[in-house]
Amino acid sequence: MTIDPTDDQSPGVQARPSTVTLRDVADAAGVSKASASRALDPAAPYVSSGLRARVLDAARRLGYRPNASARATTTGATAMVAVLVSDIRDPYNAEIVHGVIGQAGESGLVATFAGTDHAIDDEIRVVRMMRSLRPHAMILTGARSGSTVSRASLEEELARYTREGGRVVIAGDDELPFDTAVVPRRQGASDLVAALFRLGYRSPALIRPDHDSAAARQWEDGIVEAARRLGMRIGEGAVVRAPMTRDGGYGAVGRLIERGAERRDVVLAATDAMAIGAMSAMRDAGLTPGSGIGVAGFDDVVGTEDVTPALTSVDLALAKVGAAAVELALTASGAERRRIAFEPRVVLRGTTPVRLG
Amino acid sequence: MTIDPTDDQSPGVQARPSTVTLRDVADAAGVSKASASRALDPAAPYVSSGLRARVLDAARRLGYRPNASARATTTGATAMVAVLVSDIRDPYNAEIVHGVIGQAGESGLVATFAGTDHAIDDEIRVVRMMRSLRPHAMILTGARSGSTVSRASLEEELARYTREGGRVVIAGDDELPFDTAVVPRRQGASDLVAALFRLGYRSPALIRPDHDSAAARQWEDGIVEAARRLGMRIGEGAVVRAPMTRDGGYGAVGRLIERGAERRDVVLAATDAMAIGAMSAMRDAGLTPGSGIGVAGFDDVVGTEDVTPALTSVDLALAKVGAAAVELALTASGAERRRIAFEPRVVLRGTTPVRLG
DNA sequence: CTGAAAGCGCTTACAG
DNA sequence: CTGAAAGCGCTTACAG
Numbered sequence: 001m002t003i004d005p006t007d008d009q010s011p012g013v014q015a016r017p018s019t020v021t022l023r024d025v026a027d028a029a030g031v032s033k034a035s036a037s038r039a040l041d042p043a044a045p046y047v048s049s050g051l052r053a054r055v056l057d058a059a060r061r062l063g064y065r066p067n068a069s070a071r072a073t074t075t076g077a078t079a080m081v082a083v084l085v086s087d088i089r090d091p092y093n094a095e096i097v098h099g100v101i102g103q104a105g106e107s108g109l110v111a112t113f114a115g116t117d118h119a120i121d122d123e124i125r126v127v128r129m130m131r132s133l134r135p136h137a138m139i140l141t142g143a144r145s146g147s148t149v150s151r152a153s154l155e156e157e158l159a160r161y162t163r164e165g166g167r168v169v170i171a172g173d174d175e176l177p178f179d180t181a182v183v184p185r186r187q188g189a190s191d192l193v194a195a196l197f198r199l200g201y202r203s204p205a206l207i208r209p210d211h212d213s214a215a216a217r218q219w220e221d222g223i224v225e226a227a228r229r230l231g232m233r234i235g236e237g238a239v240v241r242a243p244m245t246r247d248g249g250y251g252a253v254g255r256l257i258e259r260g261a262e263r264r265d266v267v268l269a270a271t272d273a274m275a276i277g278a279m280s281a282m283r284d285a286g287l288t289p290g291s292g293i294g295v296a297g298f299d300d301v302v303g304t305e306d307v308t309p310a311l312t313s314v315d316l317a318l319a320k321v322g323a324a325a326v327e328l329a330l331t332a333s334g335a336e337r338r339r340i341a342f343e344p345r346v347v348l349r350g351t352t353p354v355r356l357g
Numbered sequence: 358m359t360i361d362p363t364d365d366q367s368p369g370v371q372a373r374p375s376t377v378t379l380r381d382v383a384d385a386a387g388v389s390k391a392s393a394s395r396a397l398d399p400a401a402p403y404v405s406s407g408l409r410a411r412v413l414d415a416a417r418r419l420g421y422r423p424n425a426s427a428r429a430t431t432t433g434a435t436a437m438v439a440v441l442v443s444d445i446r447d448p449y450n451a452e453i454v455h456g457v458i459g460q461a462g463e464s465g466l467v468a469t470f471a472g473t474d475h476a477i478d479d480e481i482r483v484v485r486m487m488r489s490l491r492p493h494a495m496i497l498t499g500a501r502s503g504s505t506v507s508r509a510s511l512e513e514e515l516a517r518y519t520r521e522g523g524r525v526v527i528a529g530d531d532e533l534p535f536d537t538a539v540v541p542r543r544q545g546a547s548d549l550v551a552a553l554f555r556l557g558y559r560s561p562a563l564i565r566p567d568h569d570s571a572a573a574r575q576w577e578d579g580i581v582e583a584a585r586r587l588g589m590r591i592g593e594g595a596v597v598r599a600p601m602t603r604d605g606g607y608g609a610v611g612r613l614i615e616r617g618a619e620r621r622d623v624v625l626a627a628t629d630a631m632a633i634g635a636m637s638a639m640r641d642a643g644l645t646p647g648s649g650i651g652v653a654g655f656d657d658v659v660g661t662e663d664v665t666p667a668l669t670s671v672d673l674a675l676a677k678v679g680a681a682a683v684e685l686a687l688t689a690s691g692a693e694r695r696r697i698a699f700e701p702r703v704v705l706r707g708t709t710p711v712r713l714g
Numbered sequence: 715c716t717g718a719a720a721g722c723g724c725t726t727a728c729a730g
Numbered sequence: 731c732t733g734a735a736a737g738c739g740c741t742t743a744c745a746g
Contacts, residue, residue: 019433019491019522023739031717034718034719035717037742065485067489067491067740069490070426071740073430073721073724074742075722078426088451094448094451095446097445101472105471112469113458114458129467131422134426164375246662306660306664308664376723379723379724379725380723390725390733391735394724395725398725402731405732423724424723426723426724427723427725430724432738
């Protein structure tokens with residue numbers, strides 16, 4: 001650890017935190033605070049290059065860092081985007097967050113995160129807390145569940161924030177009335193079905209989440225719409241609901257088999273985790289994923305390459321969605337609501353080989 | 358979206374962002390700003406309950422949120438911990454970050470994150486940027502790589518921050534001179550070897566990261582130390598280096614086989630991802646993980662349950678490490694450096710069955 | 715192009 | 731217990 005010896009003048013005295021301020025820089029450069037402030041701002045007009053050089057030099061020598069809080073109380077907003085994320089351990093969210101962090105860094109913003117545990121009431125609390133920071137924007141990501149009352153409260157809290165000049169952007173599903181970087185679930189699901197059709201699959205079984213989120217709905221809508229268009233049948237008994245986890249997928253297979261899933265030729269799960277669980281259950285039941293019956297997941301986050309055989313899935317360009325959310329937050333929005341969507345990409349792997357006959 | 362009709366008095370006028378300030382609350386309650394400030398602070402002494410009630414009521418009615426920036430410029434620090442994380446998509450980091458977010462929320466702090474892409478130079482840049490926010494503490498997590506010069510610059514930048522009154526805490530490996538919430542790698546590795554010994558394994562092969570991080574070193578030290586103590590032999594040829602990824606683990610197996618890994622009875626990889634890759638490679642080479650030759654990973658993050666057979670690993674209590682880092686950041690540190698470590702937990706699964714003979 | 719001054723929203727001694 | 735006043739570190743019209 002390097003210690004600047006000039007810093008502790010009187011060793012006996014309790015060392016108080018000493019921060020270099022604009023005042024110090026101005027003094028060191030022999031100019032006024034106003035000039036120092038302008039010299040440090042690359043966008044400021046009317047600064048002589050000599051003065052600017054002296055100030056910059058003094059700032060570097062002193063290790064000056066502008067106080068973001070003071071700047072924010074002057075300008076009204078913090079150079080920050082606040083991200084509300086339901087669960088950072090979910091690789092789906094982690095991928096979006098990665099995109100947000102990258103783009104925020106490039107745009108000179110810091111990104112702040114708060115966890116919300118999926119619950120809307122939690123999210124309301126967090127929005128309230130975040131409002132204190134006066135960030136340029138709040139980005140909401142991840143599925144949320146809660147009552148209609150809670151949802152209204154959340155929208156009210158967000159509306160308050162926008163009235164204060166804040167910007168709200170959704171990164172994910174298109175379910176709240178704000179600018180949205182859309183995760184292309186519906187189209188991805190449709191594309192998946194079309195790709196499987198081309199491989200020879202004709203009768204899918206579905207494992208869908210047991211709660212009614214926008215994500216679940218869009219996935220199912222995409223599947224059903226493409227199936228209908230292509231003349232594939234999805235009967236009543238071919239859809240089961242399960243918790244959106246690996247274990248949920250595992251448990252769903254039993255119920256599918258009770259209903260005669262052997263007559264189906266491919267199992268589609270709403271997430272990779274569910275699909276991976278389903279694969280384990282199939283194996284435990286004596287079925288071999290990829291021979292006789294296919295399996296496909298959704299999201300293409302992690303683990304799809306590491307099961308045997310590798311899992312077919314759909315890449316939703318999540319990091320791009322996160323980056324796009326930051327860009328939406330940065331550019332002024334007019335009256336109308338904006339949407340940005342990316343192209344999903346179906347990734348065919350070993351669980352869905354070409355089907356003969 | 359709920360709009361408060363009292364808010365837009367003159368429809369023709371450009372709606373300017375209007376924020377409720379302490380002044381507004383004080384006026385609404387008929388008290389001074391000073392009194393309003395005290396009434397809003399639960400810890401303030403000498404506030405009559407009548408006054409407090411009126412202020413609290415006014416604040417709620419108006420949707421008042423204190424301006425964290427203004428508060429911070431007054432008090433000198435932001436109620437915030439800044440977390441520097443190399444890559445949020447790495448489930449190892451995500452798990453620590455999850456612990457940080459949870460504990461920060463409970464302590465009334467917001468958590469801010471910045472990505473550093475593993476590079477020390479990036480980290481220096483980010484520390485500098487974060488210093489502007491004057492957070493109570495910075496928490497560093499994840500492995501970092503860089504030259505000795507860079508490392509010195511990083512430590513200098515961090516030292517500057519501590520001189521300003523900031524606190525630095527490491528969540529992870531014990532490689533920088535600050536308070537540390539220690540990931541118990543070394544002990545976890547030792548415990549793993551001891552557990553495998555009890556199952557009958559005698560001659561491990563090692564797949565270790567090809568860079569010389571503290572994490573890699575501690576894992577290897579733990580393995581070697583326990584093996585020596587138990588009289589197990591790890592020969593020259595039984596250690597290969599590989600990139601710390603799934604593909605790295607995959608590639609390592611080929612080299613292990615060239616060197617006659619068949620004579621080994623268990624393959625130990627420094628991370629789960631490497632172990633999972635190794636399993637795929639073994640299968641491709643005609644070996645079956647768990648029969649004839651065992652496999653064990655490390656970290657126990659995700660995916661260990663989803664490969665076939667399930668992967669033996671070591672749970673490093675990462676979320677607790679993250680939470681402990683926040684607690685270290687919150688409690689005053691004396692002169693001496695503090696360390697908190699948790700108990701690792703060996704999780705035996707299908708890849709390391711009891712070995713007969 | 716540069717400086718003196720006001721102001722951002724808060725907290726906290728200091729007097730009452 | 732309450733209020734008037736100073737001050738935190740910055741930015742930005744406003745005069746020169």
